[in-house]
Amino acid sequence: MTDYLVRIITKSGTVRALACVTTGLVSEACRRHGTWPTASAALGRALTGGALMGAMLKTGQRVALKFEGNGPLKKIIVEAESSGAVCGCVGVPEVHLPVKEGKLDVGGALGRAGFLSVTKDLGLKEPYKGMVQLYTGEIAEDLALYLAESEQIPSAVGLGVFVEPDNSIAAAGGFLIQSLPPQDEEAVERLMEHIGKMPPITELLRRGNTPEQLLELLFAGIPYDILEKRALAFHCSCSREKIERVLISLGKADLAGMIEKEGSAAVTCEFCREVYHFSRSELERLLGEIN
């Protein structure tokens, strides 16, 4: 199953929701960063949360999530675009902790003391910025707290990543539900009940359930319309041109020093681990572009 997301709204217009499967893009990100299981689960949950947040934006807008905690993982950074492109990295990929209550200990890896900051590029002069303290460090609860506190929208978030003993990603996905004014108490109560009774997302996905089926389970008895289905993919916004601009920004002296000392350059993008190689003649051309 390829990665995609489904967006719905209830017929009453008071609850909107998104559900997605992200197994492919999470696998790709974990492979590129060489994450160990607990780090894979943390990165996968954050990427899935980013994909859900990105899908609520308008065309051309972007969102960046930065989780910083006092645990060994140090941080998780995710960038998502409205187009469905998602990318991200962790501070320390080689983190694996003992399993806690049958689950990978993401909260222990990130740490429970720290911050989640959200930056949205909405195409305005200044980006929108919001920040909350980490709640559990388990990612889903932290995002729900951010949405409720900083954006003032009561939200429920569920994120799941199943990592196999061989460190491959068997399933990843999630959902995001938001209550819109005027709050429909009855629907919210019913949704909370369904969330409480629902088997773990990864179990449902491993059984072959689709995002549509996750929503059917969550919204059983609540009529809704499917608004959109969109593809999701691991995609970084880096490019050779962007890396060239970074090299140029080093300035004449530093770039000349690099050419003299190294002869060539290999620059790795921290988000996707793509390596860009520059030969001596290419570096000399860039040097010539600096006034």
Ligand SMILES: [Zn+2]
């Ligand atoms: Zn990149």
